[in-house]
Amino acid sequence: MQFTPQLEDKLKKLMRNYPIKRSALIPMLLFAQDEQGFLSQETIAEIAGRLELTVPQVEETISYYSMLRKKPAGKYHLQVCTNISCLLRGGEELFEHARKKLRLAPGETTPDNLFSLEEVECIGACAWAPAIQVNYQFHHELTPERFDQLIRELERSRT
Amino acid sequence: MMGETVKIRVDDRELEVQRGTLLIEACRAAGIEVPSFCYYPGLSLQAACRMCLVEIEKAPKLQTACTVPVTEGMIVRSNTEQVTQARRSMLEFLLGNHPLDCPVCDKGGECELQDMVFRYGASESRYGEAKRHVEEQQWSPVVYFDAPRCILCYRCVRVCDEGMGVGALSVVNRGVHTEIAPNHGDHLECEECGMCIDICPVGALTSGAYRYKARPWEMQYTSTICTHCGDGCKTTLSVRNNKILRGNNRDRSGINGEFLCIKGRYAYDFVEHPSRLRQPLIRRGRELVETTWEEAIGTVAAKWSEILARRNKAANNTLAETSEKRSEGFGVIGSNHTTNEENYLLQKFARTVLQTNHVDHHRTADYAALIHALANESAEQPSQAQRPPLARSKDIVGASAILLVGNNPTEQHPLIAWNIREACRLNGARLYIIHSRRIPLLRQSHRFLPLGLGHEADALRHLCGEPEATQALLGETPSGDNVTADLLNDFRNRLQEEKDVIVVFGDEITGPDVSLLIRMGSRLSGQTRYIALGDYSNSRGASDMGLLPHLLPGYRPVGDAAARAFFEDRWKSPIPATVGLSVDDMVAATLQGGMDALYVVGANPLKGRNPEDFCGKTFLVVQDLFLQETAQAADVVLPAASAYEKSGTVTNTCGELQRLRKAVGVLGTRTDLQIFASLAAAMGATLHPSQPEEALEEIRQMVPEYNIPLANVLAGGAEAVLNPNGFKPLAAPAETSGRVYSAQDTLFTSGTLGRFSNILNLVPERNIRKEPGPA
Ligand code: SF4
Ligand code: SF4
Ligand code: SF4
Ligand code: FES
Ligand code: FES
Numbered sequence: 001m002q003f004t005p006q007l008e009d010k011l012k013k014l015m016r017n018y019p020i021k022r023s024a025l026i027p028m029l030l031f032a033q034d035e036q037g038f039l040s041q042e043t044i045a046e047i048a049g050r051l052e053l054t055v056p057q058v059e060e061t062i063s064y065y066s067m068l069r070k071k072p073a074g075k076y077h078l079q080v081c082t083n084i085s086c087l088l089r090g091g092e093e094l095f096e097h098a099r100k101k102l103r104l105a106p107g108e109t110t111p112d113n114l115f116s117l118e119e120v121e122c123i124g125a126c127a128w129a130p131a132i133q134v135n136y137q138f139h140h141e142l143t144p145e146r147f148d149q150l151i152r153e154l155e156r157s158r159t
Numbered sequence: 160m161m162g163e164t165v166k167i168r169v170d171d172r173e174l175e176v177q178r179g180t181l182l183i184e185a186c187r188a189a190g191i192e193v194p195s196f197c198y199y200p201g202l203s204l205q206a207a208c209r210m211c212l213v214e215i216e217k218a219p220k221l222q223t224a225c226t227v228p229v230t231e232g233m234i235v236r237s238n239t240e241q242v243t244q245a246r247r248s249m250l251e252f253l254l255g256n257h258p259l260d261c262p263v264c265d266k267g268g269e270c271e272l273q274d275m276v277f278r279y280g281a282s283e284s285r286y287g288e289a290k291r292h293v294e295e296q297q298w299s300p301v302v303y304f305d306a307p308r309c310i311l312c313y314r315c316v317r318v319c320d321e322g323m324g325v326g327a328l329s330v331v332n333r334g335v336h337t338e339i340a341p342n343h344g345d346h347l348e349c350e351e352c353g354m355c356i357d358i359c360p361v362g363a364l365t366s367g368a369y370r371y372k373a374r375p376w377e378m379q380y381t382s383t384i385c386t387h388c389g390d391g392c393k394t395t396l397s398v399r400n401n402k403i404l405r406g407n408n409r410d411r412s413g414i415n416g417e418f419l420c421i422k423g424r425y426a427y428d429f430v431e432h433p434s435r436l437r438q439p440l441i442r443r444g445r446e447l448v449e450t451t452w453e454e455a456i457g458t459v460a461a462k463w464s465e466i467l468a469r470r471n472k473a474a475n476n477t478l479a480e481t482s483e484k485r486s487e488g489f490g491v492i493g494s495n496h497t498t499n500e501e502n503y504l505l506q507k508f509a510r511t512v513l514q515t516n517h518v519d520h521h522r523t524a525d526y527a528a529l530i531h532a533l534a535n536e537s538a539e540q541p542s543q544a545q546r547p548p549l550a551r552s553k554d555i556v557g558a559s560a561i562l563l564v565g566n567n568p569t570e571q572h573p574l575i576a577w578n579i580r581e582a583c584r585l586n587g588a589r590l591y592i593i594h595s596r597r598i599p600l601l602r603q604s605h606r607f608l609p610l611g612l613g614h615e616a617d618a619l620r621h622l623c624g625e626p627e628a629t630q631a632l633l634g635e636t637p638s639g640d641n642v643t644a645d646l647l648n649d650f651r652n653r654l655q656e657e658k659d660v661i662v663v664f665g666d667e668i669t670g671p672d673v674s675l676l677i678r679m680g681s682r683l684s685g686q687t688r689y690i691a692l693g694d695y696s697n698s699r700g701a702s703d704m705g706l707l708p709h710l711l712p713g714y715r716p717v718g719d720a721a722a723r724a725f726f727e728d729r730w731k732s733p734i735p736a737t738v739g740l741s742v743d744d745m746v747a748a749t750l751q752g753g754m755d756a757l758y759v760v761g762a763n764p765l766k767g768r769n770p771e772d773f774c775g776k777t778f779l780v781v782q783d784l785f786l787q788e789t790a791q792a793a794d795v796v797l798p799a800a801s802a803y804e805k806s807g808t809v810t811n812t813c814g815e816l817q818r819l820r821k822a823v824g825v826l827g828t829r830t831d832l833q834i835f836a837s838l839a840a841a842m843g844a845t846l847h848p849s850q851p852e853e854a855l856e857e858i859r860q861m862v863p864e865y866n867i868p869l870a871n872v873l874a875g876g877a878e879a880v881l882n883p884n885g886f887k888p889l890a891a892p893a894e895t896s897g898r899v900y901s902a903q904d905t906l907f908t909s910g911t912l913g914r915f916s917n918i919l920n921l922v923p924e925r926n927i928r929k930e931p932g933p934a
Contacts, residue, residue, distance in 0.1 A: 054326050054329075054342070055342070056326070056327070056328075056329035056340065056342045057326070057329060059329060059331060059340070060329045060330050060331055060340075063331035063332045063333070064331075064332065064333045
């Protein structure tokens with residue numbers, strides 16, 4: 001299968017960084033996912049081939065890491081942390097609020113493909129709990145109100 | 160061969176162990192118990208289960224004994240309160256999501272988890288949540304998976320990837336959702352060896368053939384030798400009420416350790432196949448109808464005696480013969496599956512009672528040429544005679560290099576392939592492959608010399624330094640590889656540097672090419688040993704026992720008067736002096752009406768032919784398990800017992816003698832040995848001995864290679880038949896006659912026997928997997 005020249009470039013650089021081919025697996029998957037939105041069977045097979053791995057070996061990795069996905073996500077992928085620190089500071093309530101607000105169950109995407117929602121374990125932002133991650137952007141010390149405001153801003157920026 | 164050692168102390172015991180040994184191994188060797196689930200000798204380290212935790216002085220926390228190598232002065236405690244507590248907690252943790260359905264689980268009674276809980280407690284659980292339930296899944300006709308029972312030790316994943324080289328299993332998801340997954344979503348496409356099932360410490364992976372059938376304590380266990388390929392794995396058959404319920408080798412005794420392929424583990428089911436012959440058949444007109452043993456034996460004996468009498472009369476009266484069409488008399492075709500004792504007696508019967516050297520079997524490897532070439536070699540270079548020239552199957556694991564010429568061991572010799580992978584994986588052995596196809600073992604190979612089919616001898620000449628041969632190999636091969644002079648020289652130079660090479664070769668190398676191979680091998684700088692790969696469970700034994708038209712037992716030429724005299728003296732009967740006909744010649748002669756009688760034992764030489772063409776062409780007697788092509792053309796069919804229904808010995812393709820033990824009986828059948836004795840008796844002839852033990856004794860007296868210590872064999876072990884130091888050159892070169900060719904069985908076929916194994920016919924891979932072609 002064909003990747004875009006930009007992606008090919010990135011992948012080539014990556015491969016050079018690792019003396020053991022398979023070490024490049026996770027970043028390769030991430031780069032491919034960033035560009036394509038998700039990891040298709042085709043992409044998985046292609047990457048497996050390049051790294052001399054079997055498809056099941058790549059699937060193992062994907063299924064282990066929640067940041068890697070095999071289904072398309074929304075334009076804004078909202079990851080709400082409900083691990084200890086966030087939990088103590090209202091993370092669960094925040095997650096519940098997000099579900100109601102967006103009318104989404106975990107793992108689902110809104111019909112307009114704008115938002116998708118996921119409950120995640122600690123994202124390393126404990127000091128600013130509760131935290132959520134939107135794509136690669138972090139948002140700290142959220143309350144339901146600040147969450148709604150964030151959603152409004154994102155909706156505006158769609159156009 | 161102890162290297163540098165270190166001193167450690169475990170629970171107040173001083174131990175001296177080799178540096179680098181894993182602590183768990185050091186403890187176990189000294190009889191100190193360290194429980195484990197995920198640790199498995201020979202597989203990569205996983206440290207997943209934490210059962211092996213011990214205290215090591217100066218380490219802040221408990222350490223996993225399965226990953227820590229011993230170091231000088233290490234002080235270890237394996238029996239403190241803290242360690243006991245840790246074991247109990249680990250078990251409680253494992254049981255958190257375990258269904259504890261031991262009363263219905265196949266593993267109950269031989270489950271490692273059950274044993275551990277029994278031993279180390281954790282009888283109560285503090286886990287109050289609902290257990291996560293997943294339905295049982297069928298992954299293939301032989302593999303079932305019950306996820307909740309899985310303790311995630313990853314043994315199955317590792318044995319499939321590392322041991323089998325297949326990699327069909329993986330671990331998906333994480334945390335409490337972690338599961339073992341098959342390679343094709345909801346099912347497996349693999350070698351169906353069942354290794355993963357056997358290695359599973361719990362009842363998570365279960366066998367399609369055995370599940371919910373029995374409990375381990377209600378069965379009897381008979382260890383015997385697999386009757387399929389030539390590797391001779393020991394398989395332990397679990398039997399209840401005269402029915403084989405499973406095959407495995409969990410005690411790891413035998414040359415194969417715990418390894419078995421699908422055939423050794425599951426393909427015992429032919430024993431009770433509905434079309435199994437259970438009564439003698441006799442031809443009445445066009446029909447084969449059931450009859451009694453008495454009538455069958457009587458008919459054969461009478462007819463044979465009549466032919467013998469006529470031939471004797473003709474021989475005394477040469478005038479009469481000229482008027483009659485010349486006939487070859489008796490032909491005897493033996494089996495690759497019957498025991499040494501049976502093979503020995505069959506050829507003795509043929510040569511003495513039936514007065515013929517037309518004795519042969521389907522030859523699948525040129526053992527005769529190998530033994531002969533090695534004998535010549537050691538006569539030329541006496542120094543070579545000191546070394547054992549034939550490798551045993553386990554020797555592969557310890558060799559520093561392996562040269563594979565032809566064959567596809569992954570399909571045809573699963574145990575040899577397993578050993579080769581182990582050698583490469585654990586000992587860094589270098590694998591050199593000379594092949595016309597891209598076989599799966601290329602994944603393990605160090606150097607590959609691709610060539611066109613039939614050019615194997617050229618490759619050997621190239622290795623011997625013959626420039627014309629090098630020329631013949633250059634260019635593109637049918638497999639699409641480009642062979643350059645550099646590649647060829649590099650291959651030769653690398654191989655030349657090796658100090659300890661085991662040469663493994665298939666039917667690509669036969670006849671004079673075998674001598675060429677030995678010549679090549681003797682030019683290597685160090686020790687060279689050989690393994691010829693032949694197809695079935697006792698191909699080697701059939702050769703060794705003289706089921707050959709030109710060779711007596713022990714490869715003594717039939718044309719050699721001294722060799723004949725030796726046997727005549729013992730057998731108290733003359734032996735014909737002329738070399739007999741090969742299988743092909745006998746079949747051809749039959750078609751022309753040139754054989755008076757043909758006696759086929761445990762073989763199907765008419766495979767793929769129309770039996771009609773042979774009906775009435777000769778007096779044909781067939782002794783076998785099933786009514787195959789040859790039997791369909793027979794005048795009398797005698798139902799024989801299979802290898803799992805008798806005792807005796809067989810010799811595997813590496814020349815290792817092992818013992819068959821009777822696991823079950825099939826009503827109506829008789830062993831080949833019993834049938835020979837009854838036939839001889841009915842003819843008024845004597846054929847001794849009639850018991851397998853006595854027959855083996857006679858073999859040992861008449862075939863010096865078999866005069867080896869038996870204690871080990873009787874106890875279920877293996878002994879190499881060629882005593883390394885007593886290797887004796889043969890008196891005279893043997894004429895070769897007849898073809899040597901492999902049946903090219905795959906993992907899922909077994910000559911014509913495989914037709915009658917349901918399990919081999921059920922697995923989908925039988926049709927999906929194709930022999931790797933040139934592409
Ligand atoms: S049956 Fe053998 S090849 Fe198939 S998954 Fe199990 S270990 Fe692997
Ligand atoms: S299925 Fe069995 S062998 Fe495989 S990980 Fe689970 S418990 Fe271990
Ligand atoms: S490798 Fe050969 S001898 Fe061993 S189990 Fe398989 S068929 Fe039987
Ligand atoms: S617990 Fe939420 S960021 Fe660490
Ligand atoms: S045996 Fe050591 S962690 Fe499993």
